[in-house]
Amino acid sequence: MAMVEAGILDAHERVELVDGVLVEMSPIGPRHDEVVEWLTRHFVKASGDAFRVRVQSTFLTPGGGFFEPDIIVFAAIPRGRHPDAALLVVEVAYTSHAWDARKAATYAAAGVHEYWIVDVKGDELLVHRSPAGDTYASVERFVPGDLVTPLIDAPPVDVAALLAH
Numbered sequence: 001m002a003m004v005e006a007g008i009l010d011a012h013e014r015v016e017l018v019d020g021v022l023v024e025m026s027p028i029g030p031r032h033d034e035v036v037e038w039l040t041r042h043f044v045k046a047s048g049d050a051f052r053v054r055v056q057s058t059f060l061t062p063g064g065g066f067f068e069p070d071i072i073v074f075a076a077i078p079r080g081r082h083p084d085a086a087l088l089v090v091e092v093a094y095t096s097h098a099w100d101a102r103k104a105a106t107y108a109a110a111g112v113h114e115y116w117i118v119d120v121k122g123d124e125l126l127v128h129r130s131p132a133g134d135t136y137a138s139v140e141r142f143v144p145g146d147l148v149t150p151l152i153d154a155p156p157v158d159v160a161a162l163l164a165h
Helices: 030-047 097-102 104-109
Strands: 015-018 021-024 052-055 071-074 088-093 114-119 124-132 135-142
Touching: 030 052, 030 071, 030 088, 088 097, 097 104, 097 114, 104 114, 104 124, 104 135
Parallel strands: 088 114
Antiparallel strands: 015 021, 052 071, 071 088, 114 124, 124 135
C-alpha cells in the first residue's frame, strides 16, 4: 500500500504480497468477469445487513501480506480498513488454479470459514471448510448439476448456473 502511495506501483497494477514478495496476477478475461459478476449479484442480494461483500478487493493475510480475492464476504469492520478475517472468500480461476489452491493454507491460517475456488476451465467448484491451523478439514468438489449451500445465510449456488451451463 505504501508503494502505491509513494508512486512506485500504479494503483491499478494487479499484484499480491506473499511472504514479502510481490506476485503479478494474470489479466482478467471475460469468462472470469462473468463468474465474478454472477457471484456478486448472488451474495449482494442475500447480504442485507448480515454481512458485507467486496469484489476484487484487498484481504490482509497473517504475516503482513495481502491477497486480492474475487469475492470477500465478511462481518462489518471499522471504516477505512481492509478485512483480515472473512466468512467466505472466493477465487475464480481461469489460468490460476494451482496458485489459488496454494492460497488455501493462508486463508485457513487467517480463519476464513469457507474458501471457494471456481475452476472455470475445469468446470468445477472446490469448497474448503472447517479451517484448522493452515489447512481445511473438509474439501469438496461440486460440478454442474450440484447445489452448494454456503455456510452464511445465503441461497444455495447452482453450479450449472454459476458456470453458465
